[in-house]
Amino acid sequence: MNYQAIKSIYFFEMARFFRTLTQSFISPVISTSLYFVVFGTAIGSRIEEVEGVGYGAFIVPGLIMLSVMTQATSNASFGIYFPKFIGTIYELLSAPVNFLEITLGYVGAAATKAMFIGLVILATSFLFVDITIAHPVAMLAFLTLTCLSFSLLGFIIGIWAGNFEQLQLIPLLIITPLVFLGGSFYSVSMLPPIWQTITMFNPVVYLISGFRWSFFGTADVPIALSLFAIALFTAACVAVIAWIFKTGWRIRQ
Numbered sequence: 001m002n003y004q005a006i007k008s009i010y011f012f013e014m015a016r017f018f019r020t021l022t023q024s025f026i027s028p029v030i031s032t033s034l035y036f037v038v039f040g041t042a043i044g045s046r047i048e049e050v051e052g053v054g055y056g057a058f059i060v061p062g063l064i065m066l067s068v069m070t071q072a073t074s075n076a077s078f079g080i081y082f083p084k085f086i087g088t089i090y091e092l093l094s095a096p097v098n099f100l101e102i103t104l105g106y107v108g109a110a111a112t113k114a115m116f117i118g119l120v121i122l123a124t125s126f127l128f129v130d131i132t133i134a135h136p137v138a139m140l141a142f143l144t145l146t147c148l149s150f151s152l153l154g155f156i157i158g159i160w161a162g163n164f165e166q167l168q169l170i171p172l173l174i175i176t177p178l179v180f181l182g183g184s185f186y187s188v189s190m191l192p193p194i195w196q197t198i199t200m201f202n203p204v205v206y207l208i209s210g211f212r213w214s215f216f217g218t219a220d221v222p223i224a225l226s227l228f229a230i231a232l233f234t235a236a237c238v239a240v241i242a243w244i245f246k247t248g249w250r251i252r253q
Contacts, residue, residue, distance in 0.1 A: 005105065009104075017075075017113050033124065036059075039055075043055065043185075050190070051216070053218070059185050064118050066176070069146065072154060075110035076111075081161050103241055107152055115144065115147050131215065134217045135215075136214075138213070142226075153237055181199065181202055181204075182208050188200075205220065207229065
């Protein structure tokens, strides 16, 4: 394992993040505040509690997941796409590093950025509502796994994308709608039976449910199923990345 290569890629990507640190932190804080104003005030005045939890607190895990999933995907996709765009990807491929080391560098940096943003949003939420995290270790574990898995997905998108517009295509048109329809701002049990069944086909439901359980001890699906879903998703992304580097698909073309 070439740890020097992993460290070089990782710190190069993190340096780019810290150059825009103000925008990186202020943007999620403002967005979170707006969500609390709109959802917490307007809707929260009509829905006092969901499953015994105040509505303002109930939406916190969903807000964190919404930002973490989109940020992890966007950061990882741009991180690998930009070297393709300017042609420096070939220097990386000719260096004595394998696909695992390249992936660890880019995905590790993207996951770290998303983790920072998730923790900033969590800290911001304390300004609006009182939150008690029932299982803090499980919360950090779910947050870390989500950051890693969606960074892997973003890495795949960055290799697949042929232009900058395609980098935003999947996060905007697929991931964001799935998060909104995955129980971010409501409990699946509040839906009519037919829509509860349909919602279970949304993979994001299992991630948000497990993450919310770590806060409040309640979940829409069993925790074991949530862990299985995120492990399966992560393994699938790793398998796809291994196939991409083995075949050179969208990298050497």
